[in-house]
Amino acid sequence: MDTSTRIASNLVLKNPVMSASGTFAYGEEFSEFFDLSILGGVVTKGLSLKPKTGNPTPRIVETPCGMINSIGLENVGIPVFLNEKLSFLKGFDTQIIVNFFGTTEDEYVLAAEALDKDGISALEMNVSCPNVKKGGIEFGRDPDALYSLVKMVRGVLGRPLIVKLSPMVTDITQLALAVQEAKADAITCINTLPAMAIDERFRRPVLGNITGGLSGPAIKPVALKIVWDVSRCVSIPIIASGGIATYRDVIQFILAGASAVEIGCACLRDPFCFIEIIEGIRGYMEEHHIESIAELIGKLETPR
Numbered sequence: 001m002d003t004s005t006r007i008a009s010n011l012v013l014k015n016p017v018m019s020a021s022g023t024f025a026y027g028e029e030f031s032e033f034f035d036l037s038i039l040g041g042v043v044t045k046g047l048s049l050k051p052k053t054g055n056p057t058p059r060i061v062e063t064p065c066g067m068i069n070s071i072g073l074e075n076v077g078i079p080v081f082l083n084e085k086l087s088f089l090k091g092f093d094t095q096i097i098v099n100f101f102g103t104t105e106d107e108y109v110l111a112a113e114a115l116d117k118d119g120i121s122a123l124e125m126n127v128s129c130p131n132v133k134k135g136g137i138e139f140g141r142d143p144d145a146l147y148s149l150v151k152m153v154r155g156v157l158g159r160p161l162i163v164k165l166s167p168m169v170t171d172i173t174q175l176a177l178a179v180q181e182a183k184a185d186a187i188t189c190i191n192t193l194p195a196m197a198i199d200e201r202f203r204r205p206v207l208g209n210i211t212g213g214l215s216g217p218a219i220k221p222v223a224l225k226i227v228w229d230v231s232r233c234v235s236i237p238i239i240a241s242g243g244i245a246t247y248r249d250v251i252q253f254i255l256a257g258a259s260a261v262e263i264g265c266a267c268l269r270d271p272f273c274f275i276e277i278i279e280g281i282r283g284y285m286e287e288h289h290i291e292s293i294a295e296l297i298g299k300l301e302t303p304r
């Protein structure tokens with residue numbers, strides 16, 4: 001049985017299951033629960049050229065079927081990641097995908113250049129964070145601006161480039177096409193949806209930042225529809241993100257057109273969920289006599 005899946009001409013994952021950016025930090029804490037080598041890939045917390053402190057607390061709140069976060073892209077910065085975190089991740093037999101962001105084209109380009117290092121398998125460019133005023137979302141909304149940004153980053157980067165899109169746009173397929181045209185290798189859909197929570201007892205917003213991004217099972221149907229829409233308009237691989245918590249979710253996203261998936265807040269509730277999900281995929285393949293993941297990608301049977 002072949003669970004491997006291709007994300008770029010020079011990037012194959014041993015299975016389609018990766019961590020999502022921001023819910024797995026730099027892998028250290030989760031390595032106490034399980035061997036990270038079981039994963040198809042680890043996607044790091046989003047990194048910027050300089051360290052960032054993020055938004056005021058409280059920064060997370062549980063909601064029915066999900067959670068809202070307003071972390072605000074807090075991270076250790078690229079130099080600290082390269083000097084203190086990367087060597088730990090290199091100790092595992094898994095692909096290392098580094099999520100990054102900037103606030104200007106120049107910052108994106110400099111960050112990509114700084115991260116173009118041995119041991120890093122690919123970069124995932126975030127143009128979709130709803131929790132910060134300047135976190136790339138202005139590029140992620142405009143197909144022309146996105147095309148120009150991706151092209152510039154592509155021009156300086158030797159390794160695979162994945163672009164992570166926001167669901168908060170009028171027509172995501174236009175953005176996906178711009179990303180493909182600018183020669184990115186793959187697209188991640190989707191980041192969180194803008195949301196808020198209010199504590200009526202104190203007449204106050206729950207989050208220090210007032211608003212944040214919704215994730216978890218509540219957004220899964222939205223993500224599924226977007227992956228399906230995007231998969232019908234681009235030919236580059238799609239990585240699904242949004243509410244994935246079980247092997248059944250993974251298979252559904254693969255049928256909708258995803259080549260791989262990222263597990264975000266599900267692993268905050270159950271850090272062992274990766275093991276169960278990977279075993280579940282194998283079980284499904286065995287039961288349905290599927291020899292390779294590639295056979296399933298985009299194979300949703302729709303009524304004529």
Ligand SMILES: Cc1cc2nc3c(=O)[nH]c(=O)nc-3n(C[C@H](O)[C@H](O)[C@H](O)COP(=O)(O)O)c2cc1C
Pocket residue numbers: 020021022023045046047069071073099126164190191192214215216217219241242243244262263264265266
């Ligand atoms: C606490 C938290 C922090 C996140 N930080 C980032 C980030 O730094 N960069 C990014 O691209 N996405 C970030 N995300 C979005 C996730 O990677 C993922 O796309 C989103 O949560 C949807 O997946 P899920 O429903 O499985 O959590 C974050 C999400 C959460 C919950």
